[in-house]
Amino acid sequence: MIAALFAPFGVAAEASACGTCAVGDPTLTVVGFEQPKSHRMRTSGTVRLRNDRIGEPHVDELRLAEQRLELAGAYSPTDRWALSVMMPLVHRLVSAVNLAEADIWAPGDLELRTRGVIWRDRKFAPRHLVSLIAGLEFPTSSIERDAQGVPLPLEFQAGTGSWDPIAGASYSMFSDPWSVYASSVAIFPTQGTADTRAGISFRQTALGQFQPWHFLAFQVGAELRLDQPGYIAGVVDPNTGGNITYATFGIIGLPHEKMLLHVTLAVPVIQRLSGHHEEGLAMTAGLVYDI
Amino acid sequence: MTSKLIVASALLSATLLPQCIQVTDGIEVDVAYQPAATPAQVRTDAGYSVQLHRALLAVGKVELIECDNFVRSLWRFVAPARARAHAFATPTSLGVPLVIDLMESAGTAQFAGTLRPPPGRYCGIRVLAMPADRDAEGLTDANLDMMQHSVLIEGQVEESGTGLWTPLLTRIWEVLQCEMWFDRPMVFDSPVLQNVSIRIDQRKWFNGIDFALEDSSAVQQRITENVRSSLRAVLPEPE
Numbered sequence: 001m002i003a004a005l006f007a008p009f010g011v012a013a014e015a016s017a018c019g020t021c022a023v024g025d026p027t028l029t030v031v032g033f034e035q036p037k038s039h040r041m042r043t044s045g046t047v048r049l050r051n052d053r054i055g056e057p058h059v060d061e062l063r064l065a066e067q068r069l070e071l072a073g074a075y076s077p078t079d080r081w082a083l084s085v086m087m088p089l090v091h092r093l094v095s096a097v098n099l100a101e102a103d104i105w106a107p108g109d110l111e112l113r114t115r116g117v118i119w120r121d122r123k124f125a126p127r128h129l130v131s132l133i134a135g136l137e138f139p140t141s142s143i144e145r146d147a148q149g150v151p152l153p154l155e156f157q158a159g160t161g162s163w164d165p166i167a168g169a170s171y172s173m174f175s176d177p178w179s180v181y182a183s184s185v186a187i188f189p190t191q192g193t194a195d196t197r198a199g200i201s202f203r204q205t206a207l208g209q210f211q212p213w214h215f216l217a218f219q220v221g222a223e224l225r226l227d228q229p230g231y232i233a234g235v236v237d238p239n240t241g242g243n244i245t246y247a248t249f250g251i252i253g254l255p256h257e258k259m260l261l262h263v264t265l266a267v268p269v270i271q272r273l274s275g276h277h278e279e280g281l282a283m284t285a286g287l288v289y290d291i
Numbered sequence: 292m293t294s295k296l297i298v299a300s301a302l303l304s305a306t307l308l309p310q311c312i313q314v315t316d317g318i319e320v321d322v323a324y325q326p327a328a329t330p331a332q333v334r335t336d337a338g339y340s341v342q343l344h345r346a347l348l349a350v351g352k353v354e355l356i357e358c359d360n361f362v363r364s365l366w367r368f369v370a371p372a373r374a375r376a377h378a379f380a381t382p383t384s385l386g387v388p389l390v391i392d393l394m395e396s397a398g399t400a401q402f403a404g405t406l407r408p409p410p411g412r413y414c415g416i417r418v419l420a421m422p423a424d425r426d427a428e429g430l431t432d433a434n435l436d437m438m439q440h441s442v443l444i445e446g447q448v449e450e451s452g453t454g455l456w457t458p459l460l461t462r463i464w465e466v467l468q469c470e471m472w473f474d475r476p477m478v479f480d481s482p483v484l485q486n487v488s489i490r491i492d493q494r495k496w497f498n499g500i501d502f503a504l505e506d507s508s509a510v511q512q513r514i515t516e517n518v519r520s521s522l523r524a525v526l527p528e529p530e
Contacts, residue, residue, distance in 0.1 A: 058409050059381050097382050098407035099482050100317030106310035142310055158310075 030252065030262050030288055033172065033181050033207075035129060036076040036117060046070040046286030053278045054153050054239045055097075061276070063095045064156050068108065070286075080117040085110070087140075090158040094146075102146065109159030110138040113166065127174050133185060135166035143194035154198050154230040154237050155277065162192035168203075177211040181221075189230075199228025199241055207248070219250035223266065229274060239275035244268055246282070260288040318479045320406040322353050322416070324391055325525075326491040328398035335497045338451035341459065345445040346393040346493055348518070349437045351421035351466075353403055353489075354384035358412040358476050382407045388421075390429035390437045393493050400488065401429075413477040416487060416524045420467040441467050442518055448502045457502070461514050471524035488525045495521045 048068040055061035074084035088108030113135035120126035141159030145151050168185030183205045189198040207221035229241035250264035266282040333341040385404040420441040442463040447456040496517045
């Protein structure tokens with residue numbers, strides 16, 4: 001069956017060696033979007049780049065350039081259940097209007113997620129999957145402060161520094177060469193270790209994927225983030241909260257049967273963030289390896 | 292199995308990484324008040340001797356003044372006005388209230404704070420004297436009345452020739468705006484630490500006043516003007 005799927009492209013592949021097709025579907029998926037398959041294990045390294053500006057220009061504006069390396073592993077004990085763990089390492093360069101800079105390397109918040117398929121249209125190579133998502137972010141990051149000891153804005157922290165439960169649901173549709181992925185996830189931050197409290201964050205993702213060849217797919221989608229304001233020491237951070245929508249454009253490639261590369265560009269198209277807060281382009285590039 | 296151990300080890304190691312922060316200071320301007328030493332008696336230019344018992348000044352805000360910038364001035368003209376609290380701190384202003392007791396300062400400098408302005412040309416500094424907030428530095432039980440006054444002067448004046456001492460009491464409630472211009476612009480285009488000293492010469496507060504002829508309101512008006520003109524911003528000598 002697997003060989004048949006790949007035959008038109010002249011690719012020899014053994015079922016056991018092809019992580020993307022072992023689940024009966026050749027769709028290229030990054031970690032978290034895949035179909036659970038019993039004893040499937042994947043690891044990934046993802047680099048995320050983003051820019052952020054908070055504060056009034058020429059007055060109290062802070063600029064952030066962030067590079068985030070996320071190391072993740074995902075394991076499916078059964079065909080309906082997947083567990084993943086992700087640890088971010090974050091490098092941030094925070095620049096103030098007076099040319100002062102803070103160059104920070106720090107761990108972010110460790111994230112543990114589980115996804116359970118609650119409905120699928122058929123057992124082998126399902127075309128429709130509905131899943132529930134639950135997770136927890138651990139307070140492995142620390143709250144950073146500026147030279148005066150004032151905590152940096154929450155948006156500039158590597159993590160929330162709090163125990164943050166995660167809940168959501170997702171829908172996946174696979175119809176080679178097309179696929180669709182949609183998810184709604186909410187994060188519920190609790191009181192942080194440094195008297196911070198990030199607001200509840202709701203994230204909506206909708207992605208469409210076209211895969212004209214088995215080794216290459218193109219994605220286009222939208223990501224919405226809706227945030228409540230955050231608090232530092234009981235005082236509302238005026239530049240937190242609001243909503244932002246990104247248009248996303250991505251490419252996923254399969255240079256090796258066990259390895260997948262992906263690059264995504266996110267362009268902010270609607271920004272209704274509270275206070276003085278502007279987010280710039282964001283880019284994601286990563287590698288997924290099927291063990 | 293080996294692969295799983297490697298993955299687990301990598302994730303565990305990542306959680307144990309310590310944070311590392313390197314901070315580079317930017318443009319900083321330290322501001323300090325430098326009052327003159329108060330003599331036992333102040334001799335005025337009109338020949339009077341003034342003996343001070345109390346002389347206090349409450350400062351609410353210090354702000355750097357940018358040199359004329361046509362584009363920015365135009366923008367401020369057309370841009371909607373923004374409301375601000377009276378002592379709002381920004382990179383070009385300090386909103387730290389401070390009560391300066393000129394009888395006790397004895398000519399020593401009092402640190403006002405550090406401004407962190409953006410790159411640009413700054414030609415002067417603006418000081419607002421205003422009644423102190425409850426959390427003003429230098430506010431004590433002995434000078435709580437500075438919560439109602441910008442300037443408070445108590446003393447006595449000796450008329451020239453007669454040797455008669457008459458009481459002097461000046462209370463200024465209004466907000467005094469004092470603009471001082473540097474002898475050269477401060478130009479910032481890279482991180483640097485600069486000092487600005489605001490000199491207060493209270494020995495000049497009573498000049499130009501004929502206490503025998505002028506009524507108390509005229510004296511108060513004259514002292515108010517003198518307080519304004521007694522402040523001077525001084526930059527360190529260029530190296």
